[in-house]
Amino acid sequence: MNKMPPKTSRNKRETFSSSKNNNASKDRWILSYADFITLLFAFFVALYSIAIQNAGNEKLISDTLEGVFDAVQKSVKPISIGEPTTNELQSDSLLEIDPAESEEVEEPKINAPDSSSQLFDQLSLLVENQLDEYNSTGLISLSEDQRWINVDLKSGLLFGAGEYELTNDAVAILIPVTSLLKQFQYPIIVEGHTDDLVINSSKYTTNWHLSSERASSVVDEMIFRGMTPELIAPIGFSNHQPQVRNTNEFAREQNRRVTLRISKVNGESVYDLLFK
Incomplete structure (x- = not known):
């Protein structure tokens, strides 16, 4: 009479494979959670960008959003925070500041002969x-x-x-x-x-x-x-x-x-x- 081969080894392999698949499926939520956090961050950056459009930072806002969605930059460029202007920008020349004009006025030095x-x-x-x-x-x-x-x-x-x-x-x-x-x-x-x-x-x-x-x-x-x-x-x-x-x-x-x-x-x- 032929004896049936033991099924212990095959059962172990099937159990290990099933356990591996279950563990993999349990960790898939991390990817979804990471995607959700990335999109949420981008959403708030977009809201913040819209809120300060009147401050003359359109070019910086555009560069920041591109960096977020293209995932090229490792960190988001800082956007300067200031009092938003109530008047519209009349020309691009207002964005350029002459270093000589931006220097603080120093106290006058007394250089008289006496x-x-x-x-x-x-x-x-x-x-x-x-x-x-x-x-x-x-x-x-x-x-x-x-x-x-x-x-x-x-x-x-x-x-x-x-x-x-x-x-x-x-x-x-x-x-x-x-x-x-x-x-x-x-x-x-x-x-x-x-x-x-x-x-x-x-x-x-x-x-x-x-x-x-x-x-x-x-x-x-x-x-x-x-x-x-x-x-x-x-x-x-x-x-x-x-x-x-x-x-x-x-x-x-x-x-x-x-x-x-x-x-x-x-x-x-x-x-x-x-x-x-």
Whole structure:
């Protein structure tokens, strides 16, 4: 009697094939869902495009829609958002902007021949009227020579001991001073000075580092307040340019300072002043 071959192997193949087909059919919804999301995105882009047609973005709208439906671009070009105009565009020339016309109007620079003496007079009034409490205690002093106007700011007013971050008083002083100086076209060198004591800090290895950091902090604040970056630069002198001998603590307090040295010669930049 012939025995029938076992059906176990064939049954396994049929079961595996059926399971594979079922899994494939279960995942087909992902394709439909992706198509639906793409079309929905395109629909909202079209609605948004129609809403801003009056803003003069027709060419950009057309390019954006082509990129969405042709699936050529990897990302949609941004459309500028602004107040829609109520009047119709009279000509295409209105879309073109001359770079010279788009530049912001800068504050006028005072370049009169006697403007350096005018600046010194205005600084004197500023110190006398707004900063008198610091001037009367010797924390701020003003002087000039043939080439420079000097504004001395004591470090005890500007920084904490062994620090370079500006205090609140320092910021309050630099705001009106910068507001005045940025009206003139004079290069400014910001000097950092320390006393002769060996520095004891984990942040700095020498007084060179500390004096440079302090000068840089003042420059950063003045640029933040509107000073032209090309017209100002920091430099650290460590303890090598003292005002008085470092014989006691009072003398050392006088030597710990930041000095704004304002040139009396107009220039395009500090670099031109120093090296040309």
